[in-house]
Amino acid sequence: MTEHSSLDARAQEILARLQRMRQADAPTHGGRVLSYVYDPGNAQLDALAAQAMEAARPLNGLDPTTFPSIAAMEGELVRFATRIMHGRPRHVFGTVTSGGTESCLLAVKTARDLWREANPRSRARPRLVTLSTVHAAFQKAARLFDLAWDPVPVQADGSARAEDVLAHLGTDVALVVLSAPAYPTGAIDPIAQVAPHTRARGISLHVDACFGGLALPWWDGAPAWDFAVPGVTSMSADFHKFGYAPKGVSVLLHRGRARHRRQFFATTSWPAYPVVNPTLLGSKSASPLAAAWAVVEYLGASGYAQAVASCRRSAYALAAAAERIEGLRLWGEPTGPALALIADDSVPAYRRVDPHRWADAVAAAGFHLQHQPGSVQADGTRLPRSVHLTITPVTESVLPELLAALEQAADTVRGRRPHDAAVLGRVAGALYPGGRAPSPRTCGVLLKLAGVGGGVPGKMAPLMALIEALPAAIAEALLTELLARTSEE
Numbered sequence: 001m002t003e004h005s006s007l008d009a010r011a012q013e014i015l016a017r018l019q020r021m022r023q024a025d026a027p028t029h030g031g032r033v034l035s036y037v038y039d040p041g042n043a044q045l046d047a048l049a050a051q052a053m054e055a056a057r058p059l060n061g062l063d064p065t066t067f068p069s070i071a072a073m074e075g076e077l078v079r080f081a082t083r084i085m086h087g088r089p090r091h092v093f094g095t096v097t098s099g100g101t102e103s104c105l106l107a108v109k110t111a112r113d114l115w116r117e118a119n120p121r122s123r124a125r126p127r128l129v130t131l132s133t134v135h136a137a138f139q140k141a142a143r144l145f146d147l148a149w150d151p152v153p154v155q156a157d158g159s160a161r162a163e164d165v166l167a168h169l170g171t172d173v174a175l176v177v178l179s180a181p182a183y184p185t186g187a188i189d190p191i192a193q194v195a196p197h198t199r200a201r202g203i204s205l206h207v208d209a210c211f212g213g214l215a216l217p218w219w220d221g222a223p224a225w226d227f228a229v230p231g232v233t234s235m236s237a238d239f240h241k242f243g244y245a246p247k248g249v250s251v252l253l254h255r256g257r258a259r260h261r262r263q264f265f266a267t268t269s270w271p272a273y274p275v276v277n278p279t280l281l282g283s284k285s286a287s288p289l290a291a292a293w294a295v296v297e298y299l300g301a302s303g304y305a306q307a308v309a310s311c312r313r314s315a316y317a318l319a320a321a322a323e324r325i326e327g328l329r330l331w332g333e334p335t336g337p338a339l340a341l342i343a344d345d346s347v348p349a350y351r352r353v354d355p356h357r358w359a360d361a362v363a364a365a366g367f368h369l370q371h372q373p374g375s376v377q378a379d380g381t382r383l384p385r386s387v388h389l390t391i392t393p394v395t396e397s398v399l400p401e402l403l404a405a406l407e408q409a410a411d412t413v414r415g416r417r418p419h420d421a422a423v424l425g426r427v428a429g430a431l432y433p434g435g436r437a438p439s440p441r442t443c444g445v446l447l448k449l450a451g452v453g454g455g456v457p458g459k460m461a462p463l464m465a466l467i468e469a470l471p472a473a474i475a476e477a478l479l480t481e482l483l484a485r486t487s488e489e
Helices: 009-022 043-056 068-084 100-118 137-145 162-166 191-200 257-261 287-324 355-364 393-413 422-431 440-449 461-469 472-486
Strands: 092-097 127-131 148-152 173-179 204-208 234-238 250-255 265-267 275-277 328-330 338-343 370-372 386-390
Touching (some): 068 287, 092 257, 100 204, 127 137, 137 148, 162 191, 250 257, 287 328, 287 393, 338 355, 370 461, 461 472
Parallel strands (some): 127 173, 204 234
Antiparallel strands (some): 234 250, 265 275, 328 338, 370 386
8 A cells, every 4th residue: 555545646746746846856865965955864753743733734833722733733842942052931022933044034024113112212223233154034024023133243263252242332233143053154143242232232143043042052061142131031943943843834933021021913903813923924824833742742851852863973074074175274163063164265276166166066975065155344354265165964874975075166166266256247237237136038148157057056166156256236136037937847
């Protein structure tokens, strides 16, 4: 008897077509993709999550008074997150969201509303102060909720200085955001050094632990980063990352009931049922919530500690390997299950390894790393092009093969010059001065000229070079067009 034997022929045909489409996807299990997916290497967790999702599939997360199991599961997840991040019971309150982006958006919206209440006569546009390495979700939040995004430059090695953040504080700052850790570098921001100053000035301080919140509690040697630091007013953490739940489920925690309640939207000013939404979504699936709850129940703190121990062993092995590969080096000082590699400028050019060509060569060997383009910050400091690696428990099972692939790929591309799109960048900048974005049709032409038109590019290094060479508005328009066209083919 097959898994779909109870379905009629048409239904089985549809599922067979889905399986054929899935064959083009990168593998979500087995440690071959070192970004986007978080594989615990435990088939039991997959089966448990799938059955929990199915059990909650008919529920509507809009109304936990109709479906009280939703409130029960959410409460237990929030309390678990509160405990591991050193929040005091009945002093920290929270909500499960659809993912890290929604948690970040709500953190900004809450802080903006609190700032407006505290400054009712101010005509200033509130500012959102972050480091330049903060997740892009906060740029989205600033645009959606009309705050001025004020990114503080980091050092060339990706490290951040508390004094640089403090220099940006003022009465118009609604929120400061620091990361634990910053996704591009894997480094934890100076949270304990900044928090006393924001607290003294009554400025909200959010710690974005969407990436590390379910790993750092068991990572020995991590600097203070959570509610143990006085002055941290809110935190976000994703259960669909190192919590090993399916996408998408995150949690947003606030210090104090009053702050938490500002997150909500409520209205009785329409002729139907009263609406109360703690999140941006109204109707929403309860399946990810149920899966996250089941996984947390199964693993508990001890299970997460074991998973983190595996990540640590792999992280140290990969960092040591990076130091042995001539032409590459580790970027900064990461703390947690992520690291980034850059070209080693201390060796002659003919011995250097361009990280983007290297990542493409690693992909040819069956492992997918994440390209990160170089950039220039507001103060002129250049951040190097890099390659990001997310490390999960399953990484340890493929570590010998992965290390061999990394070294062989470096040998393959060592000495090759990085892709150069400077000429195309200058031409595009001249054609569209002042930050104007090209039309969709022109974007398509530019993508083809750069060799990345016609769908998802096979190699990412040329696209990364193009992003680095173009003005931001043009690069963003091209990326929009590239992604939009993937579903138009």
